[in-house]
Amino acid sequence: xxxxxxxxxxxxxxxxxxxxxxxxxxxxxxxxxxxxxxxxxxxxxxxxxxxxxxxxxxxxxxxxxxxxxxxxxxxxxxxxxxxxxxxxx
Numbered sequence: 867x868x869x870x871x872x873x874x875x876x877x878x879x880x881x882x883x884x885x886x887x888x889x890x891x892x893x894x895x896x897x898x899x900x901x902x903x904x905x906x907x908x909x910x911x912x913x914x915x916x917x918x919x920x921x922x923x924x925x926x927x928x929x930x931x932x933x934x935x936x937x938x939x940x941x942x943x944x945x946x947x948x949x950x951x952x953x954x955x
Contacts, residue, residue: 871884874888875913876913877912877914877920877923878914878915878920878929879920881915885905885913887915888914888916889914889915889950890902890903891911891912891930892907892911893934894909895909899936899946900945900949901950910934912930916950918947918951921943925943
C-alpha cells in the first residue's frame, strides 16, 4: 500500500498541495507570526506556496488574519516577504 502524502491548502491560491511543497506560517503561543521552513515550531500553523504572489493574495483576502484570529500588522507581512525571499535563494 503506498504511503499517504499529507495535503494542505495554500492560503493564497487555495490549492491543495503536498505539505512538503508549502511553507508553514506559524503564530507562536506568544503571538509572534513567522515563517517555519522546518515545520517544527510550536504554535498554530497555516500554509503558503513559496511564491510571493500567494503571500500577496493571502494578504489581500486576509487569509492569515482568519487562520490565526488576530490582526496582522503591515511590518509582519514585510518581514514574511523578506524571509520568503531569503529562505529560497
